[in-house]
Amino acid sequence: MTNINSVTGTVDSSQLGPALIHEHMRVRSVEVATQFPHLYNRNEELQLAKEQVLAARNAGIQTICDPTVMGQDRDVAFIREVSECTGVTIIAATGMYTCQDLPEPLRRKNIDYLAELFIRDIEVGIQNTEIKAGFIKCATDAQGVTPDVEKIIRAAARAHKRTGVPIMTHTHAASKNGLDQLDLLEQEGVSARAVIIGHSGDTHDMAYLSQLLNREALLGLDRFGLSIGMSSRERPDLLLKLIQSGYHKQLLVSHDYCGSIDWWEREEVLSFAPDWSMTHLTRDVCPYIIHQGVDQDILSEIMVNNVREWFEHAAKGTY
Ligand SMILES: [Zn+2]
Numbered sequence: 001m002t003n004i005n006s007v008t009g010t011v012d013s014s015q016l017g018p019a020l021i022h023e024h025m026r027v028r029s030v031e032v033a034t035q036f037p038h039l040y041n042r043n044e045e046l047q048l049a050k051e052q053v054l055a056a057r058n059a060g061i062q063t064i065c066d067p068t069v070m071g072q073d074r075d076v077a078f079i080r081e082v083s084e085c086t087g088v089t090i091i092a093a094t095g096m097y098t099c100q101d102l103p104e105p106l107r108r109k110n111i112d113y114l115a116e117l118f119i120r121d122i123e124v125g126i127q128n129t130e131i132k133a134g135f136i137k138c139a140t141d142a143q144g145v146t147p148d149v150e151k152i153i154r155a156a157a158r159a160h161k162r163t164g165v166p167i168m169t170h171t172h173a174a175s176k177n178g179l180d181q182l183d184l185l186e187q188e189g190v191s192a193r194a195v196i197i198g199h200s201g202d203t204h205d206m207a208y209l210s211q212l213l214n215r216e217a218l219l220g221l222d223r224f225g226l227s228i229g230m231s232s233r234e235r236p237d238l239l240l241k242l243i244q245s246g247y248h249k250q251l252l253v254s255h256d257y258c259g260s261i262d263w264w265e266r267e268e269v270l271s272f273a274p275d276w277s278m279t280h281l282t283r284d285v286c287p288y289i290i291h292q293g294v295d296q297d298i299l300s301e302i303m304v305n306n307v308r309e310w311f312e313h314a315a316k317g318t319y
Contacts, residue, residue, distance in 0.1 A: 002315040005122065005132035005165070006063075006089045007080040013315075016089065017062030018300070019307040022168070022198060022222040022254035023278055025049040025066055025082050025090070027261040028073035040262070046081060049259030052278040053086040059282035063089040063307070065254075067137040067168055067198075071097030076126040082259070094121035095137030095156055097170065102148040114155035115162070122163045134311075136160055139170035140177040145184070153181055157188030166314035168196040168220065173203035173229055178212050192217040194314035196252055201238055202229030213247050218310060222254040224285055225276035232275050236285045240292055248298050252306050253281055 002013045026045050033040055053064065068074045076092050083090040095118060101107065106114065121133040138156040140149055153169075160167050167190065171178045178197035185195055192215050200209060201221035212219060219242070224235050242251055257278045261269075269276065275284065286299050 002164075002312045004091060004311050005134040006091050007076060007083050007131050008089070011063075011089055013308045013311045016304065016308055016311075018060050018303040019063035019065065020056065020061055020254040020278060020281070021065045021196065021252045021307055021310075022067055022220060022256050023052075023056075023064050024068045024072070024256070024258040024261070025053075025079050026073075026075070027068060027258045027263075029262055030073040032262065033073055042078075045260045046078065049078075049082045050085050052257060052259050053082055053088050053090075056278040056282070057086055057088050059279045061088065061278070061282070063091065064278075065091045065093070065135060065168070065307075067093045067095075067135070067170075069093050069095045069097050069137045071139075074126070076129055076131045080131055091134035092126060092131065093135050093137045093168070094118045094126065094133035094159070096152050097137065097139050098148060098152055099139050099141035099170075100143050100146055100148065102151070107148065111151050111154045112158065114151060115158040118155060118159035119162055122159065122165055133165070135165050136167045137170070138167065138181070140175075140181055141170070141172045142175055144175060144177060145180045150184060153184045154188055157185050157190045160190055160194060160314060161188070161317065164315040164317060166194045166196070166310050169198045171197060171199050173199055173201075173205070173208070176205070176208045178217065179208070182212070182215055182217055191313065191317050194310065194317055196220045196310060198222055199229075199256075201235055204230065204234075204238070206241075209242070213250055216250070218250050218252055218306070219247075220252050220254065222252070223256045224253065225255050225257070225280040226273050232273065236288050239285070240289055240294065243289070243294055243298060248302055249306060251302050252310065253285075253302060255280055
């Protein structure tokens with residue numbers, strides 16, 4: 001058992017229940033949202049997030065990890081409002097979604113300075129609230145490990161070691177950069193079992209996934225319903241294949257759904273990702289996996305125990 005920071009207070013790891021590990025209540029481009037606020041409607045955004053989270057709750061989900069951080073216009077008060085309105089436990093993140101360069105005020109700061117920002121979010125509160133972060137997010141995309149990305153990954157590692165909260169990453173799976181992330185995190189003394197290598201379900205490259213698994217990392221198959229790197233239709237079969245290969249204890253699942261996101265118009269999203277929602281897994285994917293002969297207990301292990309163990313293992317690593 002370990003105490004986890006949720007947006008509505010501390011929750012025991014044994015009380016998480018079935019969880020989705022990567023869903024966004026809202027993603028916005030901060031420059032656009034602050035300069036042209038008339039393009040946004042907070043009430044509408046809140047309504048959309050609540051609808052999805054309520055639907056997930058009705059499908060049995062009790063906990064959602066929301067990895068929205070700097071770079072995606074994190075608003076922790078917004079996230080808390082969704083949690084309070086729906087009764088679903090939501091765990092917010094600290095960290096940075098920076099794939100190339102840090103913003104100017106942070107570029108000349110060192111790794112420990114960045115780590116202190118994350119630690120403050122975890123121990124004091126996010127955005128001058130008392131709402132604390134429950135995990136740390138960092139990102140590597142097609143640009144690879146740029147000098148600033150390396151600093152952020154090392155800072156995430158140091159914040160993890162100080163606080164015992166786990167790490168979740170964003171990767172560009174085609175570039176296999178989950179391996180680069182593991183290299184850096186392990187150099188900093190992080191156990192791979194405290195790390196979810198995100199977007200690992202975006203590739204058919206089993207050699208790459210086996211390397212991550214054999215190093216004991218956790219795989220985020222976290223874009224069900226989306227066709228990025230792997231079509232939505234093919235994703236359930238990757239999950240099935242990994243379960244049948246005996247890796248179910250290292251798998252975590254989610255949709256990377258965004259209650260709202262300002263990258264596309266809603267109609268566009270519906271046309272390119274008709275299945276994308278916070279209930280696609282429970283409604284479509286899990287019944288398919290069970291129909292293929294996988295025991296319900298295995299799916300419960302993935303959606304309940306693996307999430308719990310990610311947090312508990314990370315907490316053991318506290319220095
Ligand atoms: Zn995401």
